[in-house]
Amino acid sequence: MFEVILEIGMKVIIEVKGDSGDLYFSSKIEDIGSDDITLGMPMKGGRTFFIAVDENINIYFSRKGSFYCIEGKVLEKRYRPIPVIKILPLSSPYKKQKRSFFRLKISLPIHVKMDDAEGSFIRYTRDISAGGIKFSHSDLIEVGTNLEITIPDVLGNKTAIKAIVRRAEYDSTREINKYDIAIEFLDIDDRTRDIIVKFILVKQRELRKNGLE
Numbered sequence: 001m002f003e004v005i006l007e008i009g010m011k012v013i014i015e016v017k018g019d020s021g022d023l024y025f026s027s028k029i030e031d032i033g034s035d036d037i038t039l040g041m042p043m044k045g046g047r048t049f050f051i052a053v054d055e056n057i058n059i060y061f062s063r064k065g066s067f068y069c070i071e072g073k074v075l076e077k078r079y080r081p082i083p084v085i086k087i088l089p090l091s092s093p094y095k096k097q098k099r100s101f102f103r104l105k106i107s108l109p110i111h112v113k114m115d116d117a118e119g120s121f122i123r124y125t126r127d128i129s130a131g132g133i134k135f136s137h138s139d140l141i142e143v144g145t146n147l148e149i150t151i152p153d154v155l156g157n158k159t160a161i162k163a164i165v166r167r168a169e170y171d172s173t174r175e176i177n178k179y180d181i182a183i184e185f186l187d188i189d190d191r192t193r194d195i196i197v198k199f200i201l202v203k204q205r206e207l208r209k210n211g212l213e
Helices: 190-209
Strands: 011-018 020-032 038-041 054-061 065-080 082-088 109-116 120-128 132-137 147-148 161-172 181-185
Touching: 020 190, 038 190, 132 161, 147 181
Parallel strands: none
Antiparallel strands: 011 020, 011 054, 020 038, 038 082, 054 065, 065 082, 109 120, 109 147, 120 132, 132 181, 147 161, 161 181
16 A cells, blocks of 8 residues: 555654654654554664554655655554564555644854845844744844845755745844744755755754753
């Protein structure tokens, strides 16, 4: 059933519902049965991450430029010869928008260029996801304003992303940069989006390893 869209060795992302928020782990498909899928067990800090039998998880993967989700339930866990979990799919693969997932609170320098301006200015993110960024700014930027964003620490200095302001929030308790500007990426290609997702997952693993998430 799933061999048409899945392949052994394919990289996937496992979503586990946690008490303090959703957790995401990189994994890969180890085997595909007629009614089940075997995945590499999620790892945290170099050790296997506990997932209970009968626990529900989501499996995300890219295929031909689209992003899919399969909902599943853990049937079995094995630790030899390698740690794996066997999953019973609860749904057929369906398309998901990546921007809805993988949001990370982090301060990163970004270069912001207004659509009608020649130069750019540097600001710092409050969070980043696969579909957009929130950053602090000293002045209001109107909803609907077009921007061009560069994220050197993630994409280097040469990759600019077109974006649009979706929300602006004012925080009177701050002394500087009282506006939070939420932007959505426009026309972002899958390769660039995947780089951002990978960056977020790596940072999340680092935070969990250090006990900060």
